[in-house]
Amino acid sequence: MVLDTYNGTPLQAESYRQFTGVTAPMLRSASNGTDYAGARLEDIVVVDQDHVVRLWFNASGTDQFPKINQMIDALINADPVIDLSLRSVYFGTTINAGQSKTVNLNVVNTGNGPFEVTGYKAPNDVVIEPAKFTVNKGETKVVKVIYSPTQPGSFTGTIELEHSNGAVDQLQIPILKLTVEGQVSPSIVVAQESFDFGQIELNKSTQKTITIRNDGPGVLNVSNIQTDLSDISLSTTQFSVPAGSSKDITITYNPKAESTLSGTINILSDDPNKGTINVTLSGSAIFIPADPRADFNGSGTIDFPDFLSFAQAFGTNDATYDLNNNGQVDFPDFLTFVQSFGKSAR
Numbered sequence: 001m002v003l004d005t006y007n008g009t010p011l012q013a014e015s016y017r018q019f020t021g022v023t024a025p026m027l028r029s030a031s032n033g034t035d036y037a038g039a040r041l042e043d044i045v046v047v048d049q050d051h052v053v054r055l056w057f058n059a060s061g062t063d064q065f066p067k068i069n070q071m072i073d074a075l076i077n078a079d080p081v082i083d084l085s086l087r088s089v090y091f092g093t094t095i096n097a098g099q100s101k102t103v104n105l106n107v108v109n110t111g112n113g114p115f116e117v118t119g120y121k122a123p124n125d126v127v128i129e130p131a132k133f134t135v136n137k138g139e140t141k142v143v144k145v146i147y148s149p150t151q152p153g154s155f156t157g158t159i160e161l162e163h164s165n166g167a168v169d170q171l172q173i174p175i176l177k178l179t180v181e182g183q184v185s186p187s188i189v190v191a192q193e194s195f196d197f198g199q200i201e202l203n204k205s206t207q208k209t210i211t212i213r214n215d216g217p218g219v220l221n222v223s224n225i226q227t228d229l230s231d232i233s234l235s236t237t238q239f240s241v242p243a244g245s246s247k248d249i250t251i252t253y254n255p256k257a258e259s260t261l262s263g264t265i266n267i268l269s270d271d272p273n274k275g276t277i278n279v280t281l282s283g284s285a286i287f288i289p290a291d292p293r294a295d296f297n298g299s300g301t302i303d304f305p306d307f308l309s310f311a312q313a314f315g316t317n318d319a320t321y322d323l324n325n326n327g328q329v330d331f332p333d334f335l336t337f338v339q340s341f342g343k344s345a346r
Contacts, residue, residue, distance in 0.1 A: 046071045054110060074111035079167035080135070081111030089159065089175045091147050097184040098217025098243070100148040105173070107143055107161070109135040115165060123157035123175070125149050149180040150218060150243075186243070187216030188271040190279060197253045197261060197283030201339075205254035210279060212249065212267065214241040220269055222247075227265040231255045232281065234265070255285030290343035291336055293323055302340045310337055 046055035046068060055071045074081045085106035095101055109115050115135045120128045129144045149155065155178055161171040191211040200206050214220035220241040225234055235250035253261065261283035268276055294302045296309045313321040313329050323333040 044068060046075070048075050048112065071111070074113070074167065077167070078113040079111050080109045080113045080115035080137070080165060082115055082135070082168050082171065083108040083110060084171060084173060086173055089145055089173055091175070091178055094179045094181055095147070095149060096182040097149050097152050097180050098182065100146060102147075103145045105143045105145055107133075107135050107141045109137060109139055109141075111167075112137055113167075115163065115168065117161050117163055119162040121158075121160040121162065123155070125155075126157070126159065126175070128159070128161075147175075150184050152180045152182055152184070154178075155180055184218035185216050185273075186214050186218045186220035186241070186269070186271050188220055188222075188267070188269050188274050188277060189213040189215050190267065190277050192279075193277070194280040195251065195282070197281070199284050199286055200253060200255060202255055202258060202285050202287045205252055207253070208251045210249045210251060211246050212241060213246040214243055216271070217243050219243065220271065222267060222269045224268045225249065225265055226268065227263065227281075229261065229263045229265075229281065231259070231261065231285070232263075232265065251281070253281075253283055258285055258287050260284045288339055290340035290345050291323060292345040294337050294340040295345035296320065300345055302337070302343055302345060307337070307341065310334070 044055075044057045045053055048054045054075065055068060057068070071081055073079060085108065086103070089103050089105070091101045091103060107115075107117070114137065117133050117135075119131055122128060125148050127146045127148070129146060133141050133143070135141045145159065147155075155175070157175045159173045159175065163171070189212075191213065195208045195210070197206055197208065212220075212222065220243075222237075222239050222241070225237040227234070231254055233252045233254065235252075239247055241247050251265070255261070261281055264278045264280050266276055266278055290302055294306060294310075296306045299305070310321055310329075310333075314334070316329050317327055318329055319325075321329045321333060323336040326332070
């Protein structure tokens with residue numbers, strides 16, 4: 001609907017239509033058409049099928065006509081019309097590395113159909129929440145644009161909301177340039193700096209878990225975990241830990257000879273204040289000989305046939321299998337048998 005659109009003759013009005021591309025009906029003013037040369041746009045109102053005013057302009061130029069035509073097409077074809085509340089994202093002129101700033105972006109659908117955002121493209125350290133969403137007809141979706149820089153320097157870039165709707169153009173928003181200040185450093189924290197494995201039987205193994213945490217704003221890089229303890233092995237020795245995260249390392253103690261464990265593992269990282277952390281390890285390995293009485297079949301090795309014989313006698317008072325001589329083949333006898341299992345009886 002075009003109201004009071006022109007003052008002039010019908011010929012002038014037709015020329016005006018051809019020049020502007022206006023296709024809506026036009027109401028001629030009360031003028032006799034002889035006082036004005038040419039035409040002047042005053043008010044345009046777009047009304048939808050439910051008689052709701054969806055768009056209104058009061059202007060003297062033609063720069064708004066693409067929006068008018070877009071709205072009309074959207075109403076006819078049930079297409080979305082998307083407006084963004086920001087023409088650029090402004091996080092300020094400076095920000096410290098390790099800090100975070102959030103700007104709200106309103107995605108407004110003034111069209112006649114739903115609009116789905118399937119993802120986004122953004123520079124490193126910029127996150128959009130939510131990353132995927134739908135804006136229905138007449139709705140506004142508030143989206144958070146979060147910038148969390150990890151390195152100092154100059155920063156700018158462009159955000160693009162991804163979609164596959166042919167009726168909507170690319171949705172790109174530039175990020176105004178800003179400076180990231182400050183040095184980003186990690187901060188290593190080891191939850192426990194000493195471990196006692198206790199007493200362990202020779203040729204068996206036991207494990208402990210060491211947790212390495214990064215409480216700093218920068219990424220923690222562990223370049224190596226060193227040890228000269230031959231009976232100690234580590235699940236990994238080189239890794240990175242993001243800010244606010246942790247990493248669990250498994251320490252395995254697998255002694256091959258009777259000995260006492262006493263030493264350290266050294267954790268080397270790029271923490272500027274604690275480049276090396278020492279973790280103390282202790283324990284001992286002992287040899288537990290086989291009980292020759294557990295070799296029930298006399299094969300020279302306590303093995304599975306001996307276990308079958310023991311299982312059959314369990315709960316009886318058979319003296320052959322009563323390894324602790326308490327008059328009953330019971331659980332203490334089983335523990336004695338287990339300690340001997342797999343060993344030589346000679």
